Amino acid sequence: MVDRVSKQFGGVRAVDGVSLEVRPGEALGIIGPNGSGKTTLVNLITGFVRPDNGRVLFRGVDIAKSSVEARVRMGIARSFQTPRPFYRLPAFRNVIIPLCSRRARERLGSGFGRREEVALDLLEEVGFERDAAAVTKPASELPHGYLKRLELARCLALDPQLLLLDELFSGMSPAETASLIPLLLRLVQEGRSLVLVEHRLAELFQVVGRVVVLDFGRKIAEGHPAEVMTREEVRRAYLGGEVSASA
Amino acid sequence: MPELLTVLVYGLVQAAVLLLVALGFSVTFGLSGIPNFSHGGVYILSGFVCWFSLRKLGWPYPLAVAASVAVAAAVGLLVYAAVIRPVRRLVLAEVIATFAVGVAMLELFRWMGLVTYEFNLPPVVAGSVALGEVVVDAHRLVVVASAAGLGLALWWFGRATRTGLALRAMAQEEYTALSLGIREDRMAALSVVLGSALAAVAAVLVLPLGLISINLGYDAMLVALAVTVTGGTERTAGLVLAALLLGLATVVASVVIGPHWSEVVYLAAIVAVLAVRPSGILGRLKELEERV
Amino acid sequence: MTAPGAYRRERLDRGIKVRSDDIFALAGWAELVYLAGPRVAAAVLLLVFPLLRNWTGDYWQTVFLVAVAMMLAAVSWAFLENVGLVSLGHSLFFGAGGYLTAIAVLDLRLPPLLAVVCGTVVAAAGCGVLLGPVLRLRGVYFSLVTFALPLLFARVIEATKILGGTEGLAGIPGLGSLEARQYLLVVGLLVATFGLQRLLDSDYGLVLHAIRDNDLSVRASGIPVGWWKFGAVVVGALPATLAGAVLATHYHVVGMSAFALDYSVLPLTAAVLGGPGTMAGAAVGAALLVPLSELLRAFGTLRVVAYCAVLVLALVSVPEGLFSLVRRRYHQFERWVPL
Numbered sequence: 070m071v072d073r074v075s076k077q078f079g080g081v082r083a084v085d086g087v088s089l090e091v092r093p094g095e096a097l098g099i100i101g102p103n104g105s106g107k108t109t110l111v112n113l114i115t116g117f118v119r120p121d122n123g124r125v126l127f128r129g130v131d132i133a134k135s136s137v138e139a140r141v142r143m144g145i146a147r148s149f150q151t152p153r154p155f156y157r158l159p160a161f162r163n164v165i166i167p168l169c170s171r172r173a174r175e176r177l178g179s180g181f182g183r184r185e186e187v188a189l190d191l192l193e194e195v196g197f198e199r200d201a202a203a204v205t206k207p208a209s210e211l212p213h214g215y216l217k218r219l220e221l222a223r224c225l226a227l228d229p230q231l232l233l234l235d236e237l238f239s240g241m242s243p244a245e246t247a248s249l250i251p252l253l254l255r256l257v258q259e260g261r262s263l264v265l266v267e268h269r270l271a272e273l274f275q276v277v278g279r280v281v282v283l284d285f286g287r288k289i290a291e292g293h294p295a296e297v298m299t300r301e302e303v304r305r306a307y308l309g310g311e312v313s314a315s316a
Numbered sequence: 317m318p319e320l321l322t323v324l325v326y327g328l329v330q331a332a333v334l335l336l337v338a339l340g341f342s343v344t345f346g347l348s349g350i351p352n353f354s355h356g357g358v359y360i361l362s363g364f365v366c367w368f369s370l371r372k373l374g375w376p377y378p379l380a381v382a383a384s385v386a387v388a389a390a391v392g393l394l395v396y397a398a399v400i401r402p403v404r405r406l407v408l409a410e411v412i413a414t415f416a417v418g419v420a421m422l423e424l425f426r427w428m429g430l431v432t433y434e435f436n437l438p439p440v441v442a443g444s445v446a447l448g449e450v451v452v453d454a455h456r457l458v459v460v461a462s463a464a465g466l467g468l469a470l471w472w473f474g475r476a477t478r479t480g481l482a483l484r485a486m487a488q489e490e491y492t493a494l495s496l497g498i499r500e501d502r503m504a505a506l507s508v509v510l511g512s513a514l515a516a517v518a519a520v521l522v523l524p525l526g527l528i529s530i531n532l533g534y535d536a537m538l539v540a541l542a543v544t545v546t547g548g549t550e551r552t553a554g555l556v557l558a559a560l561l562l563g564l565a566t567v568v569a570s571v572v573i574g575p576h577w578s579e580v581v582y583l584a585a586i587v588a589v590l591a592v593r594p595s596g597i598l599g600r601l602k603e604l605e606e607r608v
Numbered sequence: 609m610t611a612p613g614a615y616r617r618e619r620l621d622r623g624i625k626v627r628s629d630d631i632f633a634l635a636g637w638a639e640l641v642y643l644a645g646p647r648v649a650a651a652v653l654l655l656v657f658p659l660l661r662n663w664t665g666d667y668w669q670t671v672f673l674v675a676v677a678m679m680l681a682a683v684s685w686a687f688l689e690n691v692g693l694v695s696l697g698h699s700l701f702f703g704a705g706g707y708l709t710a711i712a713v714l715d716l717r718l719p720p721l722l723a724v725v726c727g728t729v730v731a732a733a734g735c736g737v738l739l740g741p742v743l744r745l746r747g748v749y750f751s752l753v754t755f756a757l758p759l760l761f762a763r764v765i766e767a768t769k770i771l772g773g774t775e776g777l778a779g780i781p782g783l784g785s786l787e788a789r790q791y792l793l794v795v796g797l798l799v800a801t802f803g804l805q806r807l808l809d810s811d812y813g814l815v816l817h818a819i820r821d822n823d824l825s826v827r828a829s830g831i832p833v834g835w836w837k838f839g840a841v842v843v844g845a846l847p848a849t850l851a852g853a854v855l856a857t858h859y860h861v862v863g864m865s866a867f868a869l870d871y872s873v874l875p876l877t878a879a880v881l882g883g884p885g886t887m888a889g890a891a892v893g894a895a896l897l898v899p900l901s902e903l904l905r906a907f908g909t910l911r912v913v914a915y916c917a918v919l920v921l922a923l924v925s926v927p928e929g930l931f932s933l934v935r936r937r938y939h940q941f942e943r944w945v946p947l
Contacts, residue, residue: 141830
C-alpha cells in the first residue's frame with residue numbers, strides 16, 4: 070500500500086501525494102501519459118528513490134526508508150523499463166545473479182549446481198526454449214523481446230510477493246505478449262500482487278482488474294478499466310498524448 | 317586582527333595555487349572523462365623546460381614560458397596518440413596507461429639527478445606589496461590573479477565557444493554528440509592537450525614559489541585529485557570553491573596545528589566528500605545512474 | 609580410402625574438452641598430465657626451491673622470498689581488477705600489512721606468527737573500511753583514491769612522526785627461519801591463486817562480474833552491492849597484506865618505504881604483463897619481473913621507469929597478457945595422427 074507519497078526532483082513534483090493499494094492476488098495497472106510519474110512511483114515502491122514524504126507500507130510495515138535489498142528480501146521485485154541485463158553474461162547466468170540473493174538462498178539453500186537448474190527452469194517459464202541457443206548467448210546478442218523476458222525471469226527468480234513490471238510489453242510483438250499473459254495471470258492466481266505500468270492498454274486490460282491513472286504526478290482516476298477510460302479527465306489527459314491501445 | 321588577515325591572504329594564495337595545479341587534470345577529466353595521470357609528470361617536465369630555456373639557452377622569459385607551454389601541449393598530444401588512443405574507452409586501462417607514463421617521467425627525472433638547488437624559476441614580477449599589515453610578494457598576487465583569470469576563461473570557454481560546448485556535450489551524452497557530428501577523437505585529443513598546456517601554465521606560475529623537485533609532481537597529482545574530487549567535474553564554480561576551501565583549510569591547519577598537516581587536510585577532504593557527497597560539493601549528478 | 613601413411617593434424621586437447629573451456633572428460637593418464645601438468649609443475653617448483661638453499665645460495669633465496677611476496681601482491685591486484693577495481697596504490701595494502709604486524713608484535717607483544725595473521729587480517733579489513741566510501745562510485749574513483757592514499761600516508765607519517773616517523777618501526781623479531789617465511793608465503797600464494805580463481809569462477813564470482821557490468825540490476829536482484837564490493841576488497845587485499853606482513857618480519861623493520869611507489873607499480877605491471885584476467889597469469893608475471901628487476905638493481909629508480917615502459921607496451925600490444933597468450937597456444941598444440 071502506498072500512502073500519499075511525494076517526490077520532488079528540482080522544481081518538478083514527479084509524484085504528488087499519490088495513494089494506492091494492491092491486495093495479494095490482485096493485479097493493478099498504472100497508466101498515464103509520458104512523464105506522469107509512473108516510473109518514479111515504481112522507484113518509490115522498490116526503494117530506488119526515497120520519498121520526500123508519505124509512507125510506503127508492505128504487509129503493514131512502513132518500508133519508505135528501507136534499502137532496495139531489504140525490500141527485495143521482503144518479497145518486492147521490479148523490472149526495468151529499458152532492459153538492464155548483464156550484457157557480458159550468458160542469459161542463464163543473468164538469472165543466477167538474483168538466485169545468489171539472500172531471499173533466494175533462504176528459499177533454495179546454497180546447494181552447488183542447483184542454481185543453474187533453477188535458472189534454466191525460469192527461462193523456460195518466460196518463453197526461452199530450453200537448450201535453445203538463446204539460453205547460452207551473451208545477453209548483448211539477444212533481441213529486445215528476449216531481453217524483456219530476461220528481465221521478467223530475473224524478477225521471478227526472487228519469488229516476489231509484489232512484482233512491479235515497468236512497461237514489460239513495450240517493444241514486444243503481439244505473439245510475444247500473448248504468450249506472457251497466461252504466465253502473469255497464473256502469478257496473480259498464486260496469490261501474488263502485480264503492478265503493471267503499461268502503455269499498451271489492450272494487453273494490460275487482459276491482466277488487471279483495476280487501473281490507476283496518473284497525470285502530472287497526481288492520481289486523477291481509479292477504477293475498473295473500461296469504466297475509467299470513459300471518464301472525461303482521463304480522456305483529456307490522454308488527448309494529445311499517445312493514445313495507444315495497440316501501438 | 318593581523319593574524320586573521322594573514323591567514324586569509326595566504327589562504328587565498330594557497331587556493332589559487334591549488335586551483336592552478338588542479339585545473340589541467342580536472343579539465344581533461346571533466347571534458348572527455350580521461351583521467352590523465354600523467355598530469356604530475358607533465359607539470360614537472362614543463363618546469364624543467366622553462367628552466368632549461370632560461371638558464372641554459374638564455375632565452376627571454378616570455379619565450380621560455382611559451383616554449384614550456386608548447387612542449388607540454390606536444391607531450392599531451394603524444395601521450396594521447398601513443399598511449400591513450402589504443403586503449404580508449406577502456407577507462408581502467410586509460411588510468412593504468414597514463415599513470416605509467418606519469419610515473420615513468422618523474423622517475424626518469426629522478427634518475428637523471430635533477431634534484432639539486434639550482435633548479436628554480438624566477439618570479440613573474442619581483443618585489444612585494446603590502447596589503448594593510450600583511451606583506452605579500454608581488455608574484456603571489458600574480459598567481460591569484462592568473463588563477464582567477466583562468467577560472468573565468470574556462471568558464472567562458474565551456475559556455476560560449478563552439479569547441480567548449482562540443483566538449484561538454486561529449487562529456488554528457490556521447491552518442492548524441494556523435495550523431496550531431498562532433499568528432500570524438502579530436503575532442504578527446506584536444507582535452508588532453510588543453511589539460512597538459514594548463515599544467516605548464518601552472519608550473520610556470522607555481523614552481524617559482526619554491527624549488528623544482530620531483531616529489532612536487534606527485535604532490536601535483538594529489539592536489540589535482542583532492543580538488544577534483546571535492547569540487548566535482550561538472551562546474552568550474554565547484555572547482556573554485558573546492559580550491560578555496562582546501563586552500564584556507566590547509567593554511568589554517570598549518571597555522572593552528574603545525575606545518576606539514578596540509579596532506580592530512582587533502583586526505584580528510586577526499587574521504588569526507590566521497591562519503592557524504594560523491595558528486596562533489598556542487599555536483600548534481602543523477603544519484604543512481606552515474607554510479608556505474 | 610586414404611593412402612597409408614597419410615597424416616592429418618589434430619589438436620592435443622581434442623577429446624578432452626567436451627563442452628566448454630572448463631569442463632573436461634579425461635580418458636587416461638596422458639591427458640591428465642597434459643591438463644594438470646603445468647599447474648603441478650609450478651606448485652612443485654615453488655615448494656622445492658627453498659630446499660635448494662645450499663645450491664642457490666642465500667641471495668637467490670631472498671630474491672625468491674621477495675618474488676613470492678610480489679606474486680601475492682600481483683594476484684591480489686588481479687583479483688580486484690577482475691571485480692572492476694583498478695588499484696594504483698597497492699603499496700597501501702602492502703604497507704598496512706607491514707605496519708599493523710609491527711604494531712601487533714611490538715606494542716601488543718603478540719608472538720610473531722599470530723602477529724602476522726592479525727596484521728594481515730586487520731590490515732585488509734581496515735583498507736576495506738577506508739576504501740568503503742569510494743566503492744559506491746565509478747571505478748575510476750577507486751583508482752584515484754588508491755593512488756592518493758599511500759602517498760598521503762607516507763606524508764602523514766613523515767609530518768606527524770607517528771608510527772616511528774621516517775625511521776619506521778624497527779626491531780620486529782623474525783618469523784622462524786627463512787624457510788618458514790618462504791613456506792608461509794608459498795602456501796599463501798597457492799591458496800590465493802587457486803582459491804581466488806575458484807571464487808571468481810563460482811556463482812559468487814559471477815555476481816562480482818555482474819556488479820562490474822551493471823550495478824542497478826544487481827541491486828534490483830536483491831544483492832547489497834556495497835557489502836559485496838566491500839567483501840571483495842577485503843578478500844582481494846588479503847594476499848597483499850600477507851606479503852607486507854611477512855616481509856616486515858623478514859627485514860625486521862617496516863618504514864615509509866613500504867608505501868613506496870615500487871610496491872604499487874610492480875604488482876600492477878606484473879599482472880598486466882602476465883595476464884590480468886587470471887590469477888595465475890598475474891603470478892607468472894611477477895615471477896618473471898622480480899628476478900629481472902634484481903638484475904637491474906644497479907640502475908636505481910630507472911627500474912621503475914622500465915616497469916612503466918613494460919606496462920604501457922604490454923597494455924597496448926598484448927592486452928590479453930603473456931599468460932593467456934601462452935595458455936592459448938598450449939591448448940592449441942597439435943600432433944600428427946594417421947588418417
